[in-house]
Amino acid sequence: MADGECCSPLIREPLSAEWAGDLSVMFKALGDPVRLRLLSLVASHAGGEACVCDISDSFDLSQPTISHHLKVLRQAGLLDCERRGTWVYYWVIPAALQQLSSVLSAADPTADTTLVTA
Amino acid sequence: MADGECCSPLIREPLSAEWAGDLSVMFKALGDPVRLRLLSLVASHAGGEACVCDISDSFDLSQPTISHHLKVLRQAGLLDCERRGTWVYYWVIPAALQQLSSVLSAADPTADTTLVTA
DNA sequence: CTTCAATATAGACATATGTCGAATCAAGAT
DNA sequence: ATCTTGATTCGACATATGTCTATATTGAAG
Numbered sequence: 001m002a003d004g005e006c007c008s009p010l011i012r013e014p015l016s017a018e019w020a021g022d023l024s025v026m027f028k029a030l031g032d033p034v035r036l037r038l039l040s041l042v043a044s045h046a047g048g049e050a051c052v053c054d055i056s057d058s059f060d061l062s063q064p065t066i067s068h069h070l071k072v073l074r075q076a077g078l079l080d081c082e083r084r085g086t087w088v089y090y091w092v093i094p095a096a097l098q099q100l101s102s103v104l105s106a107a108d109p110t111a112d113t114t115l116v117t118a
Numbered sequence: 119m120a121d122g123e124c125c126s127p128l129i130r131e132p133l134s135a136e137w138a139g140d141l142s143v144m145f146k147a148l149g150d151p152v153r154l155r156l157l158s159l160v161a162s163h164a165g166g167e168a169c170v171c172d173i174s175d176s177f178d179l180s181q182p183t184i185s186h187h188l189k190v191l192r193q194a195g196l197l198d199c200e201r202r203g204t205w206v207y208y209w210v211i212p213a214a215l216q217q218l219s220s221v222l223s224a225a226d227p228t229a230d231t232t233l234v235t236a
Numbered sequence: 237c238t239t240c241a242a243t244a245t246a247g248a249c250a251t252a253t254g255t256c257g258a259a260t261c262a263a264g265a266t
Numbered sequence: 267a268t269c270t271t272g273a274t275t276c277g278a279c280a281t282a283t284g285t286c287t288a289t290a291t292t293g294a295a296g
Contacts, residue, residue: 011210014176015158020151027154031146032254033138040133043125052273058132065255067274072253086263086272092129097222104219106212150284170243183285185244190283204242204293 010103026100029076034059035069039078042090049091051084128221144218147194152177153187157196160208167209169202 009015015023030036041055056066070090073079078097081090127133133141148154159173174184188208191197196215199208 010154010158011161013158013162015155017151017155020154020158024149024151024154027145028149031142031149033135033142034254036128036138036142036145037133037135040128040131040138043129044131053271056273061254062256063273064257064275068254071274083262083273088273094224098224101219101222101224104215105223106215106219152284171241179284180286181243182245182287186284189244201243201292206243 008103008105011106023100023103026076026078026096029072029078030100032069032072034061034065035073038066038069039073039092042079043092049089051087051089053087126221126223129224141218141221144194144196144214147190147196148218150187150190152179152183153191156184156187157191157210160197161210167207169205169207171205 009019030039037058038055041058042050045054052063052066052070056063059066070079070081074081074090076096078093079090080093081088083089127137148157155176156173159176160168163172170181170184170188174181177184188197188199192199192208194214196211197208198211199206201207
């Protein structure tokens with residue numbers, strides 16, 4: 001294990017086209033300032049979840065636009081949501097963030113933790 | 119473990135618009151499968167750097183297109199390059215990757231964290 | 237100085253993306 | 267049923283993006 005195991009897959013060997021395709025969908029979803037803030041607002045909200053009404057006021061954007069961005073984040077596998085009565089609650093999928101994080105981390109900080117990726 | 123000290127900025131509190139803008143440029147650069155593979159090819163190449171000629175054959179794309187993607191990665195602050203004779207060598211800027219990684223990691227690796235061992 | 241090989245830039249073009257207003261849907265409340 | 271409020275979907279539009287070909291640039295070698 002201690003040999004060439006120093007790095008993230010990205011640094012250890014060339015990424016396969018398939019994996020790059022999967023990852024790029026998630027990174028692309030994060031590649032918009034509104035979506036990054038949306039994700040952060042959801043993640044940092046009390047209880048780890050937030051309804052659209054909690055967060056849409058933080059932006060100077062129409063409500064359909066917010067809904068669109070949330071959909072992109074959801075389809076990328078970064079968020080999930082559930083309807084509860086009148087409101088729709090969103091929350092982060094931690095394993096997805098963790099996967100992206102570990103793909104990028106050069107020096108594996110916690111050498112023994114196994115990756116959470118399904 | 120301290121109370122609110124558990125998480126990345128993204129999870130601990132809402133990302134500012136400025137911070138989100140900076141980060142989104144980098145994430146957007148990673149949001150393309152070709153660029154992800156380019157970054158990985160450069161990062162995993164012997165010596166941590168590669169010239170364009172080393173990597174462009176891995177793609178079924180024109181040379182200008184590769185050059186364009188490398189430029190996007192460079193302008194996002196993820197790669198740097200230098201001309202040496204006829205060739206131009208690219209390498210990863212590790213701090214940039216690390217920054218993105220830690221923004222996404224739920225368990226702050228620099229703190230004396232408690233592993234999430236399965 | 238001319239030529240050649242490796243990259244980069246410019247210009248063009250089709251497609252993707254972010255945004256909006258209008259319409260629709262879902263679930264309470266009257 | 268009808269109205270109201272929260273959220274998604276639809277259709278349109280301007281802009282951004284990925285790709286190409288053609289052209290320019292840079293440096294090395296005859």
